[in-house]
Amino acid sequence: METRANYAIVGLFTLLVMLSAFGFIYWMAKYGGGGETAPLIVRIPGSANGLSVGSPVRFNGIQYGVIRRLSIDPESPKFVIAMTEVQANTPIYTDTRAALEIQGLTGSAYIEMQGGTPTNDNILIRAMTDGRIAEITADPSSVTNLLATADDILNRANRVVGQIEGFVIDARGPLTETLKNTETFTGALRDNADGIDDFLKSVGNLSEVVKSVSGRIESALASAENLINAVDPEKIDRILANVDTATSEVAAASGNITQTLESFSEAANSLQTLASTAGASLEKVDTIIAGIDPAKAGQAIDDIAAASADARKALADARGVAETFSARTEDYDLIISDVKQMTSTLNAASTRVDGVLAKIDGFLGEGDASNLLADAEATLKSFRDVADSLNARIGPIADNLQRFSGSGLRDVEALVNDARRSIQRIERSISTIEQDPQRLIFGGDAVKQYDGRTRR
Numbered sequence: 001m002e003t004r005a006n007y008a009i010v011g012l013f014t015l016l017v018m019l020s021a022f023g024f025i026y027w028m029a030k031y032g033g034g035g036e037t038a039p040l041i042v043r044i045p046g047s048a049n050g051l052s053v054g055s056p057v058r059f060n061g062i063q064y065g066v067i068r069r070l071s072i073d074p075e076s077p078k079f080v081i082a083m084t085e086v087q088a089n090t091p092i093y094t095d096t097r098a099a100l101e102i103q104g105l106t107g108s109a110y111i112e113m114q115g116g117t118p119t120n121d122n123i124l125i126r127a128m129t130d131g132r133i134a135e136i137t138a139d140p141s142s143v144t145n146l147l148a149t150a151d152d153i154l155n156r157a158n159r160v161v162g163q164i165e166g167f168v169i170d171a172r173g174p175l176t177e178t179l180k181n182t183e184t185f186t187g188a189l190r191d192n193a194d195g196i197d198d199f200l201k202s203v204g205n206l207s208e209v210v211k212s213v214s215g216r217i218e219s220a221l222a223s224a225e226n227l228i229n230a231v232d233p234e235k236i237d238r239i240l241a242n243v244d245t246a247t248s249e250v251a252a253a254s255g256n257i258t259q260t261l262e263s264f265s266e267a268a269n270s271l272q273t274l275a276s277t278a279g280a281s282l283e284k285v286d287t288i289i290a291g292i293d294p295a296k297a298g299q300a301i302d303d304i305a306a307a308s309a310d311a312r313k314a315l316a317d318a319r320g321v322a323e324t325f326s327a328r329t330e331d332y333d334l335i336i337s338d339v340k341q342m343t344s345t346l347n348a349a350s351t352r353v354d355g356v357l358a359k360i361d362g363f364l365g366e367g368d369a370s371n372l373l374a375d376a377e378a379t380l381k382s383f384r385d386v387a388d389s390l391n392a393r394i395g396p397i398a399d400n401l402q403r404f405s406g407s408g409l410r411d412v413e414a415l416v417n418d419a420r421r422s423i424q425r426i427e428r429s430i431s432t433i434e435q436d437p438q439r440l441i442f443g444g445d446a447v448k449q450y451d452g453r454t455r456r
Contacts, residue, residue, distance in 0.1 A: 042138050052070070
């Protein structure tokens with residue numbers, strides 16, 4: 001039985017199968033990769049070496065699309081335009097960053113996107129709403145930059161290697177000579193190992209000596225500092241002020257001393273004259289007394305003898321005081337000279353202290369540093385003793401001088417006046433006895449009258 005075929009039906013069936021296959025392929029291409037896709041233009045600055053059509057577009061390492069076409073940006077030849085298709089739900093925001101990456105050092109290139117803030121606009125959704133294609137600018141890959149600058153790096157490395165070779169060639173001779181000198185030096189050290197040990201021991205001993213000397217120097221400096229601090233500047237000022245005051249008072253009182261001594265001389269002459277007169281008067285008294293009854297005038301004569309003895313003693317005391325002051329004139333001049341000499345000695349000692357302190361630093365490194373410090377310490381101690389002694393003595397000296405120039409002179413003047421008054425009274429008494437001898441016996445200006453015996 002012969003089979004009869006309907007060619008029209010067979011041809012129609014074949015066309016339907018082919019259309020179904022094309023539709024399935026289209027569906028798979030558009031929706032089979034994860035859903036609806038959207039176009040995205042990626043602008044790549046610089047070279048896009050290693051990137052090709054079909055290279056993946058990834059977001060945080062997950063593939064979300066592929067590159068469909070590569071071209072040069074007609075507006076700026078520095079950029080490469082990569083037309084890609086990505087899933088419409090890809091989270092590409094305005095702050096999402098894209099970069100050209102290399103899969104390994106020898107792998108193919110791909111576009112990597114990452115980051116973004118969900119609160120910002122999604123550029124894919126906004127582009128589909130506006131009816132345009134979304135666009136993003138990628139950052140150049142660090143690996144790409146490294147490969148692009150490899151030639152420059154190699155050239156620089158070549159120049160550096162050439163400079164190193166030139167330096168080695170130039171320094172070969174000095175380095176060789178240095179090595180020879182080092183070998184000679186190490187040989188000398190090896191040959192003199194024993195001497196080096198002795199030298200190191202000597203250095204150790206020297207360090208101990210320096211350490212002990214430094215300790216002594218520190219103690220000496222501390223002692224000197226304590227000594228200097230112990231000298232009170234205000235006390236020195238008071239000492240100098242006291243010396244100045246004492247010398248001023250002595251100078252001011254020198255004229256009074258001269259006048260006082262002259263007065264003492266005049267008083268002594270007057271006392272001598274009075275003594276001569278008193279001697280003559282006493283002779284007259286003796287003559288008168290010879291004619292008087294001893295029994296009645298005994299008591300009166302004893303009184304006159306005692307008074308004359310007191311007068312002679314007063315005259316002798318006054319004469320001694322005058323002679324003492326006359327003999328002590330040189331002592332007063334010596335006291336003033338001593339005060340001036342002590343003042344000059346104090347100034348010279350302060351100058352020596354300044355010189356010693358200025359030279360201490362210069363002599364500390366010499367062998368006699370300890371002796372010098374001891375001498376300086378002794379000198380400073382002597383200076384302090386002199387200052388203390390001067391301060392202790394100037395006050396009493398000034399007080400004594402002031403007391404002598406004040407109350408002492410007044411006491412001497414009072415003594416002389418009392419002596420004059422006593423002599424005048426004695427002279428008046430003797431003159432009265434000479435004129436009226438009966439006064440010595442009966443008393444009064446007239447003869448004493450008796451009324452007789454009183455009767456009861």
